Amino acid sequence: xxxxxxxxxxxxxxxxxxAKDIHKQFGDVVALDGVTVDAESGGCLALVGExxxxxxxxxxxxxxxxxxxRGEIRLGDTDVASADPVMLRRHIGYVPQDGGLLPHWRVxxxxxxxxxxxxxxxxxERARRALVLVGLDADKFAHRWPRELSGGQRQRVALAxxxxxxxxxxxLDEPFGALDAxxxxxxxxxxxxxxxRLSTSCVLVTHDLHEAMLLATxxxxxxAGRVEQCSAPAALASNPATPYVRMLLQxxxxxxxxAT
Amino acid sequence: xxxxxxxxxxxxxxxxxxxxxxxxxxxFAESYILAEMFAQLLEARGLRVDRRPGxxxxxxxxxxxxxGAVDVYPEYTGxxxxxxxxxxxxxxxxxxxxxxxxEFRSRYGIRWLPxxxxxxxxxxxxxxxxxxxxxxxxxxxxxxxAPHLRAGLxxxxxxxxxxxxxxxxxxxxxxADVRALGPxxxxxxxxxxxxxxxxxxxxxxxxxxxDLVVLTDDKHFFPPYEAAAVVSxxxxxxxxxxxxxxxxxSGRLDPSAMRALNKRVEVDGxxxxxxxxxxxxxxxxxxxxxxxxxxxxxSTGLVSYLASQRAxxxxxxxxxxxxxxxxxxxxxxIALPLGLLxxxxxxxxxxxxxxxxxxxxxxxxxxxxxxxPLLGIGVRPALVALVLYSLYPIVRNTFTGVRDADPAxxxxxxxxxxxxxxxxxxxRLPLAAPVIMAGIRTAAVIDxxxxxLAAFIGAGGLGEPIVxxxxxxxxxxxLSGAIPAALLALVVDGALALVERWTRxxxx
Numbered sequence: 001x002x003x004x005x006x007x008x009x010x011x012x013x014x015x016x017x018x019a020k021d022i023h024k025q026f027g028d029v030v031a032l033d034g035v036t037v038d039a040e041s042g043g044c045l046a047l048v049g050e051x052x053x054x055x056x057x058x059x060x061x062x063x064x065x066x067x068x069x070r071g072e073i074r075l076g077d078t079d080v081a082s083a084d085p086v087m088l089r090r091h092i093g094y095v096p097q098d099g100g101l102l103p104h105w106r107v108x109x110x111x112x113x114x115x116x117x118x119x120x121x122x123x124x125e126r127a128r129r130a131l132v133l134v135g136l137d138a139d140k141f142a143h144r145w146p147r148e149l150s151g152g153q154r155q156r157v158a159l160a161x162x163x164x165x166x167x168x169x170x171x172l173d174e175p176f177g178a179l180d181a182x183x184x185x186x187x188x189x190x191x192x193x194x195x196x197r198l199s200t201s202c203v204l205v206t207h208d209l210h211e212a213m214l215l216a217t218x219x220x221x222x223x224a225g226r227v228e229q230c231s232a233p234a235a236l237a238s239n240p241a242t243p244y245v246r247m248l249l250q251x252x253x254x255x256x257x258x259a260t
Numbered sequence: 261x262x263x264x265x266x267x268x269x270x271x272x273x274x275x276x277x278x279x280x281x282x283x284x285x286x287x288f289a290e291s292y293i294l295a296e297m298f299a300q301l302l303e304a305r306g307l308r309v310d311r312r313p314g315x316x317x318x319x320x321x322x323x324x325x326x327x328g329a330v331d332v333y334p335e336y337t338g339x340x341x342x343x344x345x346x347x348x349x350x351x352x353x354x355x356x357x358x359x360x361x362x363e364f365r366s367r368y369g370i371r372w373l374p375x376x377x378x379x380x381x382x383x384x385x386x387x388x389x390x391x392x393x394x395x396x397x398x399x400x401x402x403x404x405x406a407p408h409l410r411a412g413l414x415x416x417x418x419x420x421x422x423x424x425x426x427x428x429x430x431x432x433x434x435x436a437d438v439r440a441l442g443p444x445x446x447x448x449x450x451x452x453x454x455x456x457x458x459x460x461x462x463x464x465x466x467x468x469x470x471d472l473v474v475l476t477d478d479k480h481f482f483p484p485y486e487a488a489a490v491v492s493x494x495x496x497x498x499x500x501x502x503x504x505x506x507x508x509x510s511g512r513l514d515p516s517a518m519r520a521l522n523k524r525v526e527v528d529g530x531x532x533x534x535x536x537x538x539x540x541x542x543x544x545x546x547x548x549x550x551x552x553x554x555x556x557x558x559s560t561g562l563v564s565y566l567a568s569q570r571a572x573x574x575x576x577x578x579x580x581x582x583x584x585x586x587x588x589x590x591x592x593x594i595a596l597p598l599g600l601l602x603x604x605x606x607x608x609x610x611x612x613x614x615x616x617x618x619x620x621x622x623x624x625x626x627x628x629x630x631x632x633p634l635l636g637i638g639v640r641p642a643l644v645a646l647v648l649y650s651l652y653p654i655v656r657n658t659f660t661g662v663r664d665a666d667p668a669x670x671x672x673x674x675x676x677x678x679x680x681x682x683x684x685x686x687x688r689l690p691l692a693a694p695v696i697m698a699g700i701r702t703a704a705v706i707d708x709x710x711x712x713l714a715a716f717i718g719a720g721g722l723g724e725p726i727v728x729x730x731x732x733x734x735x736x737x738x739l740s741g742a743i744p745a746a747l748l749a750l751v752v753d754g755a756l757a758l759v760e761r762w763t764r765x766x767x768x
Contacts, residue, residue, distance in 0.1 A: 065671075087677070089674075089677035090676070094675040096668065096675070099668075100668045100671060100672025100675070101669065101672070102666075102672070103691070103767050104690050104767045104768055105767065113676055113678075114677060117682075145767035147767060147768075161676070162676075171675075
């Protein structure tokens, strides 16, 4: 089935996304305990929390790498549970923390991955454009091996690979987490600029509240498999719903307007 | 696929109906000499023969005779009685022969021809210096000295009721240490004082060469072993000419004659074919007009020996390569899919791989003995054994290589919409290729070494001169097999290194 084409709108409009009352248990461990989050079409939802808070598990529910025990996830009009997982994933971009580039493929081949899976005849050309989009010189980088790239370049290639097929939704799992401070800040700026140009909806997992404030249109603070608060960044900062959110804001030294 | 592969090899080796008489021997000089005498005698009577000397053990030779894969080989009545019928040693030579000829005929249809005329029995030997300093003349003398002496005994002797357990019971002999030594090296080990006592055969030529003292069996514990030709049911019933020809040797070899023949081979280094021919001629059983074979051990060096044997060595090397290549290909065809299959059910994998690993620990002779009734002798059982021995490194490396292939890359590939089959083919397998190739290389090099086992079951290969050379105390003959085998291992490893480089994906 054409999960993306029919269900997720055109290539230029990101899908609104939502997760409703998601439960997931691994053996005795409750990973997600009734999670509900949402983001508008073209928005960027940041899942913020500590290790073990369930944020990555929730992210992986969106492309069915994890199957929830209960609950519903929608991308635009599509209930993901009804989509073929493999086809679904080909319409959802994905950037893992370490880039996840296939080490035995050159940069160009890596970026063409999803395009080729979808049988796109223009794969090489579109892959080049994706490289340019993420700020890499296609002539210079197309024929390099992943091991010849710096950490920042690797994440840019991973981003290009995720975007090359122009997905309606992009999932990012701590994409800048392993980078040094300067490179991370460069990549965050590049990502923000991309977001301004593309209307792809994003789900961004991060443990860094600053990063979430900088990049997201909605932030869901997660703790022990539950959502403490899901709201726009400004509302979160001005009106923390729980003591935990307040503590996170204080730790991150994010200014809270004085209550009047 | 596999059966087609085997059929390819076997089609050639299993010819038409009128097959030659298959003659085997066990891996020691006397057995080689007697088998060669049988062969030349039958040839002189106009019969076609197929020589398969050097079977690895009594069980192998007997299993082959019983199934009809071998037609005749020289055996000893005492061995037949104890090692095959698992009975107590007989009191007299006549009783032993009587018993085995009746029992073998009724149980297996195997015929013992009348004995050749000499007895060969176990002999316990020490260095002359040991004998002198400790005053050892008889096995009874040994009782007191044994706790200070180290014994080097053939595995056969250690395990048999008429061997070590027997003399422990009959004499109360307890050695300080008992080591299992192959028949080929025990004399050298004794001469080099690595051990103090060995078992031998009373007709061994090497007893003379190393100036050893044979301790008298004063309690007459060792049963008298008479040598005789044992003959398969088929030969006995279908080929009276062959039986008549072999019968011409009955009663013709006395102990001193046999010892002299053994000495010529073991000590003087005269080729078995020459010794056998001379012996038959001395008995007026054959009539050879002119000698064409070079007689006594030539004083030439190893290089010219190798040169003189090059036709034989080329044939044996070709057979060796055939065994290695076919068994390796078959092992890959089995082990690679098995390794991939196991990756899918990791819970069962460890158990299965350990099971495959256990195959590695099976003693070669036991494995071959087990297969003779199913597969006969020659190339087929050898191939199966080699395949079984080659599986482990390939299965293990395929499994771990595919399982441990860059987890980040594999999970990204799944997240981006590759199917499991695509992930296996395009990600896991290429990433695991170097590890899998390393397993194949390991298997191949081990295979080249293990393929020498084929000689134990009449399948030829470079093990043939190694086994024969060890049995005949002929170092040049051993090296003529060992050196090409070592070179072959290097060549195979080098060739596979190239394949490994070629299969290794770029970027790693």
